[in-house]
Amino acid sequence: MPIRLCGKNKTTTPKRETTECPDNLCVYMAQAGYLLDGLFYVTISAGDINLESIGIMSTPKLELRNVSKTFHANGMVVRALENISLAVTPGEFLTVIGPSGSGKSTLFNLITGLLEPDSGEILLDGVVDVVRAGHFGYMPQRDLLLPWRSVLDNVIIPLELRGIPRTDARTRARQMLPMFGLEDFADSYPASLSGGMRQRAALLRTILTERDTLLLDEPFGALDALTRRELQDWLLGLWEQFRQTVVFITHDVEEALYLGDRVAVLSPRPGRVANMLAVDLPRPRRRGMIALPQFGRQMSELLESLGVEV
């Protein structure tokens, strides 16, 4: 008997529809509602069905299903996001690009639990989690370093909030400073750092959340072109080493292609996924790849889906 109801939204799980599966199991799973995916996994592996044949080899690290968000301000209704569906596989580097006002930051605020969606659901490791805060290393647009704390004391904030004693946290963070080029600035206050160094400090703070999913909101947006390129390569190096799942918001098409495994293009308000593009470049990335013909081709495809005349 083919499974027809195994995903809440059939369009996001097309492979499962043709799979053999006991009838009562499907009904059971449909009743289970939002716990569907978790149950699916457990129930099936208890039975005789080969997981590979069903096509759910790995549960997405992060999944958004038909998420919508509308804001009401001063009598105006702003539809920020409409029916966003996205799945990020473990270890993937997904870049999200969209015109300003396409709800990119709203997307992150929803994922981190700072906001709740009006409809749709957000799944972490296949489970709808009510408390999403604390599951991610979230780096907001501004570096948001606390001006009264030294660089070292700024980056240990995530550890400190988890109850790790300051001295232990400092020791742990100090070992990471060289990798971020901050070893000479441990005791400096943020005000005395350059923009690039502040971003690196903010990124180290994000890494020290010790979460395997990083949400980076235009981290290099405010930097000059040279510093930005330098940090892109440095970030890639870091990612090759740690292989966290990364969702990276940017408004720079070149940056989106150069960094990402896939690029999600958001449409102007109300934001929805207008295009999803698998980047046709090998890893590790090298600067010279920008000159490859497929880079140019995908660049114009992205620009087109952003509504730019090419």
Added chain:
Amino acid sequence: MDISLAHKQQKHPLMPAAPRWQVWLPILMLVAFLIGWEALVRLSNIPAFILPSPGAVGAKLANVVLNGTLLHHSIVTLAEVVGGLALGLTVATVLGYLLAKSVTVERALAPYLVASQAIPIVAIAPLLVIWFGSGMFSKVLISALIVFFPILINTIAGIRGVPADLHDLMRSLRATRWQIFSKLEVPASLPVLLAGLKIGATLSVIGAVVGEFAGANAGLGSMISLADGQYDTARMFVGVLALVTMALALYGTVTWIERRALRWQK
């Protein structure tokens, strides 16, 4: 000395750095002033009960220092001032925090808090002395009352001024309420709070003296009002001098605390 409210101004002083010798200018001014004063008294034959000469004031100062009168009164006033400051600070910061965090509390209390500032403290000081006696407690209360408002306003401004995105960052890191309070709100609002405390420090001295004028048997204010009754004008000068010194010392202490706590601003 810097009396500016806003901290940012401290970084950019209006005056350029002065040459070294100009440090002595205020002292030179003082000496010139004292000489002029002494000359005026000697040449114009003004009676000592109207304007004592600086020499006479100096002699009186030595007198009250040596017989312990000044110390006795100063300690009483200082205790009232410090007590008033502590009480006013505590109530104002706690209430200010609640007001800053809750619009409901603010709506309920704001009109009365503003109205309370319209009552001249001089007018209710005698009432408080009647209610709470002529001892130190009524002065502590009056001093606390006068200190209360500026600290309250600055607490509210400080807490409300904490950027929303810093709150979001802390929340995304799953900080508890207490962690947000102690690691974000307190340090972030400290500059504004300390500016309020600076104003409060000088006001608290005024509060204590007003209270002592309304009825007391010890303290610099009561020493002045007693000397007034005896036409001992030199002693009144000594009292005023001691009060000014006290206010300056308190202001200096807060400035020192500020420098230490806000080192990151330099």
